Amino acid sequence: MIADLHEFVKEAEAESNDTLLTLSFEARQHAFLIQIYTGRFLLEQKQEYGAKISKEFELFQNYLDRMEAHLHTERERELHVELSTLRKTYHDIYWELRHDQEEIARLMDEAMPRFSAIIIKNTEQPEHEAAEREYEVRVRALKAIALVEAELLIIGGIGTVIGFIIAFSIARGISQPVSATTSVMDALTHGNFSVEVPAQDRGDEISEMARAVQIYQR
């Protein structure tokens, strides 16, 4: 459009058609603005450019219509037809892009967030429930561990007492007959042969020792 309008300006200048020259300048300015606003609309995706573009298209068409009455040469008529076609094509593409832009905005701002919400909700629910379950199980497990600790303490305590009792009984079982035999031996050395030698029937080393002591009694 702008290249055609450059040519229009040159044609108008060549034949000193001042009105056509002014109208071509104005139309070219609006064609520039259409290009700039359309580019910004597509790049920045700001809807505010929509109204500006529509206004510029309207003004551009207005100048094209006014130019029609001042066309003198065949080339100018050709260019005017070409410009009208280009303007229509540009306008159609712009509306198609705008429609697509609206569709993208609808998808990005309405449809896709709806699906996002479902996905996030449906994953957060099992996450929360699993986290709660994990916490409850952890509390239960900690209680069971504390109980086992107490039980182990009790087992340890009772085990120690039982061990002590067994050790004491064994020690006592050995030391008592040895001590009694020592007393007998002491009595024998003092000439008392009437004492009874204990622990002769135990069936162990102490009973052997007791039987050996009994020999002295005889």
Next chain:
Amino acid sequence: MIAVFIVVLVLSFWNFMTIAHEVEDMESAAIELSLAADIEIKFLKMISAAREFVQKEDTKSETETRNYSEQLLGAIAAAKKGITIESHQTLILEAEEAFKSYFADFEIVTKLKHEHAAYIT
């Protein structure tokens, strides 16, 4: 005393078994939590890349979105296999359907964006 000792010993063994069971339960809850969280994290990464693509219209973010979507499908498949609770399975299946719809819309957006880029250039 020995009787008390044996009773406490049996109780203690039973409690050890309970702890083992609780730990197994805790493990399954942790696995479920990680599977669901993996889907959410990958989806959030994917939508972030998708939004970046809509803003920048660059190949990098489009490729990233597609990569994350593949990873997300893997995470969904793992969750379908690893999550045992039926109600949670249903939620994951719904999330899978929602993801398919989301990605179908993303494909439309991508096509429109490529058309725009062709018009501009």
